[in-house]
Amino acid sequence: MALAGGSVTLTSQGWPEGASREGTLLSILPNLEENGLQAQLLIAVDDPLALNQDGPALRLGDVLRVAFHTTAEEPLIALPSAALRPGEQVWWVDEDNRLQSTQVTLAYRGQEEVLIRSGLEPGQRVVTAGLAQPREGQEVRIRQRGDTPAQDEGAAQ
Secondary structure, three states, X not given: OOOOOOEEEEEOOOOOOOOOEEEEEEEEEEEEOOOOOOEEEEEEOOOOOOOOOOOOOOOOOOOOEEEEOOOOOOOOEEEEHHHEEOOOEXXXXXXXXXXXXXXXXXXXXOOOEEEEEXXXXXXXXXXXXXXXXXXXXXXXXXXXXXXXXOOOOOOOO
């Protein structure tokens, strides 16, 4: 997973063999191209026209390949997007089957999945559905995936 602030190496088929440029990923833009559903990246490159250094110039319309460099793996927690509530809030169930809420910090927000950087611990039971009007401390019954209401008494109360 590429995160803002990470370094990248840019290459192109139109450049001489082995030629590359270095840059910094500033952000992943929220819009997608209509035809290819490709993400747009905002990358900063010092001296993009290569006026003060050796290397290929970056020109408008160039098609580039981007290689992301990662340092240490950041421990992230993946959740379905449906688990994220407004204000980057997540509801979870404690050991007494009571609702608790926490605000989380996101590393990535996608249409189907979010990656949580902080605010949750591995192993916490996160609520992904079934909450109409949740209240802190509200007792709930758990329905596991695949259970039907007839098999389990477990929807949130």
